[in-house]
Amino acid sequence: MQSKLTQLNQFKLPSMKKVVLQSKSSSWLKLGLFLSVMVTLFFGLRWCDQHQFQYNLPYGYFHYPKEQTIPFFRKGVPEPGKIGKFGIRESTVKNKPNCHSLFLGDSQTFGSGIFWKDTFSEILNEETNCQWTNVSMPGFTLENEYAIFQEIKNHIPFEHVYLVVYGNDIYETGETPDYIHFVDKQKWYTKVLGFFLPNYTWYVLKKQYFDSVQKRMEVEIQKYANTNYQTSPSTPPSEKEETGEETFVPFQTLYSISPNYFKESLDVNSVSNQNFKRWQRVLLSLFSDLNANHKKFTMIYIPLDVEFDPKRFSVYKKIGFPMDPNWLVGDSEFIQELRIFSKSNHVNLIDMRESFRNQKQLLQKEDIHFNEKANRLIADVIKQSM
Numbered sequence: 001m002q003s004k005l006t007q008l009n010q011f012k013l014p015s016m017k018k019v020v021l022q023s024k025s026s027s028w029l030k031l032g033l034f035l036s037v038m039v040t041l042f043f044g045l046r047w048c049d050q051h052q053f054q055y056n057l058p059y060g061y062f063h064y065p066k067e068q069t070i071p072f073f074r075k076g077v078p079e080p081g082k083i084g085k086f087g088i089r090e091s092t093v094k095n096k097p098n099c100h101s102l103f104l105g106d107s108q109t110f111g112s113g114i115f116w117k118d119t120f121s122e123i124l125n126e127e128t129n130c131q132w133t134n135v136s137m138p139g140f141t142l143e144n145e146y147a148i149f150q151e152i153k154n155h156i157p158f159e160h161v162y163l164v165v166y167g168n169d170i171y172e173t174g175e176t177p178d179y180i181h182f183v184d185k186q187k188w189y190t191k192v193l194g195f196f197l198p199n200y201t202w203y204v205l206k207k208q209y210f211d212s213v214q215k216r217m218e219v220e221i222q223k224y225a226n227t228n229y230q231t232s233p234s235t236p237p238s239e240k241e242e243t244g245e246e247t248f249v250p251f252q253t254l255y256s257i258s259p260n261y262f263k264e265s266l267d268v269n270s271v272s273n274q275n276f277k278r279w280q281r282v283l284l285s286l287f288s289d290l291n292a293n294h295k296k297f298t299m300i301y302i303p304l305d306v307e308f309d310p311k312r313f314s315v316y317k318k319i320g321f322p323m324d325p326n327w328l329v330g331d332s333e334f335i336q337e338l339r340i341f342s343k344s345n346h347v348n349l350i351d352m353r354e355s356f357r358n359q360k361q362l363l364q365k366e367d368i369h370f371n372e373k374a375n376r377l378i379a380d381v382i383k384q385s386m
C-alpha cells in the first residue's frame with residue numbers, strides 16, 4: 001500500500017510543476033504585453049503631440065486694472081498713468097485721422113523706468129501725423145502680445161503693426177524661474193499629462209500661469225492705489241555714466257538662478273531650439289492673422305546690452321555668464337533667424353543694433369531698460385523708415 005502511494009505521488013509531482021511553470025509564464029506574458037502597450041501608447045502620444053495635434057488654445061495675457069489711473073515711477077518720482085478699457089496705458093495724444101499703428105512689445109516698448117512722454121511711442125505721437133497705440137506691458141512675452149492683439153484688433157483702428165522684438169524674447173518664452181515655481185505647485189496628474197503630452201500641457205499651463213500673474217498684479221497694484229502723487233512730475237537727476245565697476249546686484253541674482261541667461265536668449269539653434277520653435281509658432285500665427293486681414297507688418301529688433309555695450313559685456317563676463325564676443329560685433333543666431341523670416345515672408349525688419357553700437361550710455365544705471373536717449377534713437381529710426 002505504501003509503495004503504491006509513493007508511486008502515485010511521484011506520478012503527480014511533474015504535473016504540479018508544469019502548472020506552476022505555466023502560471024509564471026502567463027504572468028510574464030501579461031507583463032510584457034502591458035509594457036508593450038504602455039511603450040506604444042507613450043511614443044504614439046508623443047508623436048501625435050509633436051506632429052499631429054494642432055493647438056488652438058488661448059495664450060492668455062495680463063493687464064493693468066481697467067479704467068483706472070495708477071502711478072508709475074521714474075527714479076522714485078511718480079507719474080499718473082491712465083489705463084483704458086483694455087488694461088493698457090493710454091496715449092496723451094489722440095484722434096489723429098491720417099494713419100494708425102500699433103506697437104506690440106514688453107517692458108522696453110512700454111518704457112519702464114522713464115516718463116511716458118519720453119517713450120518712443122509718445123515721441124512718435126507728438127512728432128508724426130499718425131496715431132501710435134502702445135499695446136505693451138512689462139513682463140509680456142510674444143504669447144501675451146498676440147493674445148491681447150486678438151482681444152483688441154476689432155476695437156481699435158490700425159493699418160500697421162510694429163512688433164518690437166527684444167533680445168530676451170526666447171528666454172522669456174521658456175521655463176523662467178517664476179514659471180518653474182508655478183509648475184512645481186501643480187497636481188500630480190498634471191505632471192503625468194505632461195509626461196505623455198508635453199506640448200499640449202505646456203500651452204495649458206502657460207495660460208494658467210498668465211492668469212496667476214494677473215491675480216498677483218492686481219494685489220500688488222492695490223498697494224499703490226491710494227498713493228498721493230504729484231500732478232506734474234519733476235525731472236529726476238541726470239544719469240551718471242557707468243564705469244564698468246558697478247556691483248550690479250540684480251544681475252548677480254539673475255546669474256544665480258539663470259546662469260545661461262544670454263545663451264538661452266541669443267543661441268536659439270544651439271541652446272534653446274525648442275523655445276525658439278514655440279516662439280516662432282506664435283510669430284507665424286500673428287503674421288498669418290495680419291496677412292489675412294491685409295495689415296502691414298514690421299518687426300523692430302531691440303538688442304540686449306551684450307550686443308552693443310562693451311562695458312556691460314565685461315561686467316556680465318566677470319559675474320560668470322558664458323559670453324560670446326561675436327555678440328558685440330557680429331550676429332547672434334537669433335538675429336540671423338529673424339533675417340531669414342523677414343526675407344522669406346517679405347516683412348520689413350528694423351535692426352537697432354547699428355544705431356546702438358555707435359552710441360554710449362543708452363541704459364538706465366544698473367538696469368536693463370533703456371533710457372530717454374535710447375528711446376529717442378528708436379523713434380528717429382522708425383520715422384526714417386516711414
